[in-house]
Amino acid sequence: xxxxxxxxxxxxxxxxxxxxxxxxxxxxxxxxxxxxxxxxxxxxxxxxxxxxxxxxxxxxxxxxxxxxxxxxxxxxxxxxxxxxxxxxxxxxxxxxxxxxxxxxxxxxxxxxxxxxxxxxxxxxxxxxxxxxxxxxxxxxxxxxxxxxxxxxxxxxxxxxxxxxxxxxxxxxxxxxxxxxxxxxxxxxxxxxxxxxxxxxxxxxxxxxxxxxxxxxxxxxxxxxxxxxxxxxxxxxxxxxxxxxxxxxxxxxxxxxxxxxxxxxxxxxxxxxxxxxxxxxxxxxxxxxxxxxxxxxxxxxxxxxxxxxxxxxxxxxxxxxxxxxxxxxxxxxxxxxxxxxxxxxxxxxxxxxxxxxxxxxxxxxxxxxxxxxxxxxxxxxxxxxxxxxxxxxxxxxxxxxxxxxxxxxxxxxxxxxxxxxxxxxxxxxxxxxxxxxxxxxxxx
Numbered sequence: 001x002x003x004x005x006x007x008x009x010x011x012x013x014x015x016x017x018x019x020x021x022x023x024x025x026x027x028x029x030x031x032x033x034x035x036x037x038x039x040x041x042x043x044x045x046x047x048x049x050x051x052x053x054x055x056x057x058x059x060x061x062x063x064x065x066x067x068x069x070x071x072x073x074x075x076x077x078x079x080x081x082x083x084x085x086x087x088x089x090x091x092x093x094x095x096x097x098x099x100x101x102x103x104x105x106x107x108x109x110x111x112x113x114x115x116x117x118x119x120x121x122x123x124x125x126x127x128x129x130x131x132x133x134x135x136x137x138x139x140x141x142x143x144x145x146x147x148x149x150x151x152x153x154x155x156x157x158x159x160x161x162x163x164x165x166x167x168x169x170x171x172x173x174x175x176x177x178x179x180x181x182x183x184x185x186x187x188x189x190x191x192x193x194x195x196x197x198x199x200x201x202x203x204x205x206x207x208x209x210x211x212x213x214x215x216x217x218x219x220x221x222x223x224x225x226x227x228x229x230x231x232x233x234x235x236x237x238x239x240x241x242x243x244x245x246x247x248x249x250x251x252x253x254x255x256x257x258x259x260x261x262x263x264x265x266x267x268x269x270x271x272x273x274x275x276x277x278x279x280x281x282x283x284x285x286x287x288x289x290x291x292x293x294x295x296x297x298x299x300x301x302x303x304x305x306x307x308x309x310x311x312x313x314x315x316x317x318x319x320x321x322x323x324x325x326x327x328x329x330x331x332x333x334x335x336x337x338x339x340x341x342x343x344x345x346x347x348x349x350x351x352x353x354x355x356x357x358x359x360x361x362x363x364x365x366x367x368x369x370x371x372x373x374x375x376x377x378x379x380x381x382x383x384x385x386x387x388x389x390x391x392x393x394x395x396x397x398x399x400x401x402x403x404x405x406x407x408x409x410x411x412x413x414x415x416x417x418x419x420x421x422x423x424x425x426x427x428x429x430x431x432x433x434x435x436x437x438x439x440x441x442x443x
Contacts, residue, residue, distance in 0.1 A: 004086060004192045004194060005088075005095075005098045005099065007192045008043070008086075008099060008102050008191065008192070009098065009099070009101045009102045010102070011102050011103070011104045011105075011190055011191070012103045012104045013041065013104045013190055014040045014041070014104050014106055015040050015041040015042065015043055015102075015104050015105060015106065015190070015191075016035050016038050016040050016041075016042055016043070016105070016106050016107045016108065016109060017035075017042075017043050017044075017045055017099065017105065017107075017108045017109065018031060018032050018035040018036075018042055018043070018044045018045070018108075018109045018110065019031075019045055019046075019047070019108055019109070019110040020044060020045065020046040020074075020085075020110075021046075021110065021111065021113055021118070021247075022111070022113060022142055022245065022246060022247045023111045023141055023142065023247035024046075024067070024070040024071065024074055024246050024247050024248050025074070025247060025248050025249065025250065026074060026077045026078060026081075027250070028250040028252060028253060029111070029141060029247075029250075030111060030139045030140060030141040031109050031110050031111040031137075031138075031139040031141055032044065032109070034109050034137060034139050035107075035109035038106070038107065038109075040106060041190060041191075042083065043083075043084070043086060043191050044078060044083055044084075044085045044086070045085070045086045045087070045088060045099075046071055046085065046086075046087055046088070047087075047088045047089070047090070047092050047095055048067075048087070048088070048089045048090075048197070048202050049090075049091070049092055049121075050089065050090055050091055051091055051092075051117070051121070052117075053202060053203075053204075056204075056361075057361055058361065059203065059204050059205055060204065060205045060206075060207045061204060061207070062207040062209075062210040062212075062330050062364055063242075063246075063364060063366070064199045064202065064204045064207075065199055065204075065206050065207045065208075065210070066212055066242060066246065066364065067197075067246065068197045068198055068199055068206075069212075070246060070248050071085070071087065071196075071197050072196045072197065075194070075196060082189070083191075084191040084192065084193050084194065085194060086191065086192070086194040087194045087195070087197050089201070089202060092121055092124075092125055093121070093124045093125055093128055096108070096125050096128055096129065097128060100128065100129055100132055100134055105134060106134065106135070107129075107134055107135035107136070107137060108125070108129055108134065108135070108136050108137070109137045109139065110122070110136075110137070110138055110139070111138065111139050111140070111141035111142060111247075112138045112139065112140050112141065112142070112146065113138075113142070114143075114146075114147055114276050114279060114280045114369070115279065115286075115368050115369065116279070116283045116286050122136075122138060126138075141247075141251075142247060142251060143251060143273050143276060144168075144172060144177070144251060144252065144255055144269075144273065145168060145171065145172075145273060147276060147277040147280035147281060148280075149171075150164060150167050150168050150171065150273075150277065157277060157278070157281040157282075158274075158277070159278070159290075159383040159384060160383070160384045161270075161271065161274050161384045162384075164270075164274050164277070165267065165270045165274070168270050168273065169266075169270070172255070172259065173259075177252045177255075177256060209328075210329060210330050210364065211329070212242060212364070213239035213240070213242065213243075213331075214239075215240065215243040215248050215249050217238045217239075217240060219257075219261065221235075221236070221238065222238070222257065222258065222261045222262045222265050223261055223262060224236065225237075225238075225262045225264050225265045226262060226263075226264035226265075229264065229334070229335075230335045230401050231335075231401055231402070232318075232321075232322075232333035232335060232336050232401060232402055232407040233401075233402045233404065233406040233407040237333065237334060238265070239331070240254070241331075241363075241364065241365025241367075242364045242365045244272070244365070244367075245364075245365045245366065245367050251269070254269065255269055271370075271373075272367075272369075272370055274373070275369040275370050275372070275373030275374075276369040278290070278369070278373060278382075278383055279368065279369040279372065279373075282383075285372055285373075285376065285382070286368065286372060289376065289381035289382070290376055290381060290382045290383045290385075291381055291382070291383075293440055294379075294380070294381040294440060296440060297351075297381075297436070297437070297440055299349055299350060299351040300348065300349040300350065301349075301350055301351055301354065302348070302350070305348045305350065305423070306344075306348075306350055306354060308423055309323065309340070309343065309344050309348065309350070309355075310323065310327075310358055311323065311324075311327070312324035312327065312411070312412070313423075314343065314422070314423050314424075315420040315421050315422035315423045316343065316394040316395065316420075316422055316423075317394075317398055317405070317408040317412055317415050317420060318336065318339055318394050318395075318397055318398040318401075318402060318407075318408060319339060319340050319343045319394050320408075320411070320412050320415075320420070321336070321402075321407055321408045321410070321411040321412050322336035322337070322339065322340045322411075323340060324411040324412065325411050326359070326362050326363070327362065328411070330362060330363060330364035331363070331364060331365070332359075332363070333407075335397075335401055336407075337359075337374060338374070338377075338378055338392065339392050339394055339397050340355075341355055341374065341375055341378035341379065342378045342386075342390075342391060342392040343392070343394060345375075345378060345379040345380075346379075346391045346392075346429070346430075346433040346437075347391075347424055347426070347429040347430075347433065348424070348429075349432070349433065349436055352375045352376060352378070352379035352381060353375075355375055356371055356372060356375040359371055359375070380437060388433075388434075388437035388438070389434055389437070389438075391429075391430050391433055391434075393426055393430075394426070395426065
């Protein structure tokens with residue numbers, strides 16, 4: 001997909017680049033607005049980053065299909081306003097080492113990304129560009145408050161959610177969130193037209209089995225969110241995860257809607273930023289426990305147990321339904337995510353990182369900060385996590401949140417004819433987990 005680089009390298013007319021990453025939209029895009037406000041012609045680009053693609057295990061990974069479809073829509077929107085969205089494939093620093101040869105390039109604009117790899121990537125690109133006198137600007141866009149904006153009075157980061165959320169709400173209520181405006185390109189004609197991306201171009205196959213959720217949510221669903229969000233048998237969640245992950249919707253617009261409609265829904269958005277803040281200030285959580293003492297846990301990691309969990313054959317209907325939903329659809333209800341994670345780490349004593357990696361492979365809305373934070377919360381290894389003695393009983397959870405077994409019957413229809421045999425007794429697993437975690441906690 002790099003065939004247009006030689007043409008761009010010859011452009012002498014002043015221009016800037018806007019680099020799309022987790023912001024696959026044109027409207028209400030802060031970095032794009034900043035680029036357009038430079039007064040120069042804007043070249044929007046997207047890079048299929050091989051540092052990321054080469055680590056994907058499935059050649060039909062549905063997220064690649066989602067990205068390609070979103071980019072094709074974005075290309076059409078750009079064309080209407082006189083822009084040409086360019087698609088590249090490779091390592092970002094190598095792509096920019098070629099793009100910066102264009103005499104007309106003045107600067108690169110992008111939106112901030114807070115994950116460890118993203119920070120390293122951006123630092124490398126920024127150093128490269130500045131070495132030849134080009135500027136690199138990263139703008140806040142995917143969050144309401146960046147990780148360094150909500151801090152304790154002593155300047156240290158919060159590690160407890162409740163006070164973080166309190167300060168977040170206080171600041172949110174006092175700021176006016178201006179919607180960025182888009183300026184039409186004054187010289188979009190100087191850039192070549194890029195071919196529409198398809199998964200096959202990058203060594204992937206199109207995934208036609210997964211249905212992607214719409215990027216709109218009925219107001220009625222937000223209003224009823226607090227009453228229905230814990231019921232996997234009801235359509236009570238937003239299903240906006242993939243759109244937030246890849247930025248096809250604006251967090252500002254969603255937060256404003258939530259603040260006027262549902263405190264519970266807004267709280268979930270605050271949790272999203274809390275986990276981003278934790279990952280920023282404590283990057284070691286990407287590899288190990290937030291609480292280092294839990295890295296000493298002697299996890300069992302029994303392969304047959306892991307396989308039964310992954311395939312949804314544990315004998316606990318709600319756990320099995322959740323895992324089958326994940327495998328079939330790329331989605332899992334949030335309440336069920338907690339139950340399946342608790343089961344793996346506390347009933348089976350499997351390292352949370354194994355479950356985290358499996359979710360990262362399967363979830364359409366995979367986000368490192370949220371996935372890591374959620375798993376460490378369930379495994380009691382994270383900040384402000386569930387106490388180690390909180391161990392979900394999957395049977396009681398099913399009675400409470402799927403009382404008529406509609407969710408279970410959808411994904412485990414055979415259980416209507418024959419009750420499954422649990423792979424492990426809950427009382428035994430609970431006592432074993434208390435002793436397992438307690439041995440570390442009491443040291």
